[in-house]
Amino acid sequence: MNNAHPVIGWEKELPVPDQYQFNDYLSVRDGRLYFEDLDLAGIFLEDTHAKQLGRALPSPLEIVYLPLIENRISAMRRIFAEAIEHVGYGGQFFYTYASKANAAEEIIRTTLKSGAHHEMSSTVDVDIAKIMIDRGLLSADRYIICNGFKATRTLYADNILQLKELHDKLVPVIEDLGEITFLMESGKQFDVGLRQKSYGHHNSTEEMDHANSRFGLDLESMWKAADYISAAPNLKLTLYHAMVGSQILSSEDFVRWLTPGMETYARLKQRHPDLHIFDFGGGMPVPMTLDFDFDYAAFTRALLTAMQEICDRYGVPVPDIMGEFGRYTTSEHGAHLFKIVTVKDNNSKLPWYIIDGSIMSSFPDSWALSEHFIVLPLNHLDKPFQQVQLGGITCDSDDVYPPKPSHSPLYLPVETEDLYIGFFSIGAYQEMLGGVKGSKHCVLPEAFELIIDRDNDNSYQFEILQGQTPADVLRNLGYRV
Numbered sequence: 001m002n003n004a005h006p007v008i009g010w011e012k013e014l015p016v017p018d019q020y021q022f023n024d025y026l027s028v029r030d031g032r033l034y035f036e037d038l039d040l041a042g043i044f045l046e047d048t049h050a051k052q053l054g055r056a057l058p059s060p061l062e063i064v065y066l067p068l069i070e071n072r073i074s075a076m077r078r079i080f081a082e083a084i085e086h087v088g089y090g091g092q093f094f095y096t097y098a099s100k101a102n103a104a105e106e107i108i109r110t111t112l113k114s115g116a117h118h119e120m121s122s123t124v125d126v127d128i129a130k131i132m133i134d135r136g137l138l139s140a141d142r143y144i145i146c147n148g149f150k151a152t153r154t155l156y157a158d159n160i161l162q163l164k165e166l167h168d169k170l171v172p173v174i175e176d177l178g179e180i181t182f183l184m185e186s187g188k189q190f191d192v193g194l195r196q197k198s199y200g201h202h203n204s205t206e207e208m209d210h211a212n213s214r215f216g217l218d219l220e221s222m223w224k225a226a227d228y229i230s231a232a233p234n235l236k237l238t239l240y241h242a243m244v245g246s247q248i249l250s251s252e253d254f255v256r257w258l259t260p261g262m263e264t265y266a267r268l269k270q271r272h273p274d275l276h277i278f279d280f281g282g283g284m285p286v287p288m289t290l291d292f293d294f295d296y297a298a299f300t301r302a303l304l305t306a307m308q309e310i311c312d313r314y315g316v317p318v319p320d321i322m323g324e325f326g327r328y329t330t331s332e333h334g335a336h337l338f339k340i341v342t343v344k345d346n347n348s349k350l351p352w353y354i355i356d357g358s359i360m361s362s363f364p365d366s367w368a369l370s371e372h373f374i375v376l377p378l379n380h381l382d383k384p385f386q387q388v389q390l391g392g393i394t395c396d397s398d399d400v401y402p403p404k405p406s407h408s409p410l411y412l413p414v415e416t417e418d419l420y421i422g423f424f425s426i427g428a429y430q431e432m433l434g435g436v437k438g439s440k441h442c443v444l445p446e447a448f449e450l451i452i453d454r455d456n457d458n459s460y461q462f463e464i465l466q467g468q469t470p471a472d473v474l475r476n477l478g479y480r481v
């Protein structure tokens, strides 16, 4: 990152110039912020989209912009196809969606329609896969990768055995030695993966072995597991899994930390010829702020070149490459829009702009991990700006943005009459961590949701999901209303 602080929005007192492009999907037209061709303020104010929708929608509002998911998936598949061609790589690429980032129906439906394979981590994930198989969206040609702990006789382990009846291309990834037993005893023919203990920034297998991580197997256990699998008549070792972290912004580091895993893959391949997939897990970085700088093509070429070199050295063919893309797939399609309901100076160092919702329960990573997200006004972009701080409408002193202890300045228009703002790149993990429905901090009802897609003519299609009513919240809490 070149900047001393993450860039979360406009950083000047001057108005934003017309046609200004904040990134590849957010731009300014006539003082309004557009999400591709969608005039965001026009959803609330009695003009453009409000007319199309038949009414102005209430704020706060969650935006689910499905075309961006398709766009990101096809972009990454293109990057890998070009890199494979460029370095003369002898294997394929499998784009897999890590459903833990966002398991909403419209998201899973869109990733599958866009051709992604599917990764999961719990028993309800298996139920989701069954629904998608039933609907013909999770077709027989797609891999289903089962990560996560799946001890014998747990709901997840039993559900995986049932799923195998419906879908053959299923690869449980062994997280712990004990997990081999239920697969072996099932008598069903299974392709199996092994996850090496790799989470963290390690330069050697020895360092990986000593990491304080609950995920995956140390090297000795990997060899043992591989031998058990080879000895079982119904199991075949086909996939190696290593994940080294999340949001690693240097291609060089990312590839370097994956290198001990690539070596382990090559050594395993020498003894276990059915092995053919190297799964580097998740962690592909994604722009959650405006200063993002990561060259996906350079990373991909470096990864494939390193793999070629290592496999050459060990005298084995290169593997197919799989990535489990969670944040990358779903971060940018999600936005959460609010109205500024009060402006208060309160003798504070910067004026407080109060939104009609909660920052901490809508974006838990901002509150818990000081994570930054993009924040921009939806209207009045052609007017002067001032530095401000945002407060949620809860009574909690931590419900603020920029997150504590950030040094990123936040500028919003001085004009606050009917001012709307948006948090952007919040589509991965935030909703799943904050929970869907239920009852939230300070009993704030959940926002309405607007699901946006494009039809074959590229025109917008809208679906409105109702937010919670006060009665919904009260009923959740046991009040008989």
Ligand SMILES: Cc1ncc(COP(=O)(O)O)c(C=O)c1O
Pocket: 098, 100, 101, 147, 243, 245, 246, 247, 281, 282, 283, 284, 324, 325, 326, 327, 328, 428
């Ligand atoms: C095994 C596994 N795969 C994939 C992912 C997705 O990671 P990301 O959202 O960084 O792509 C995770 C995230 O925790 C994970 O644990």
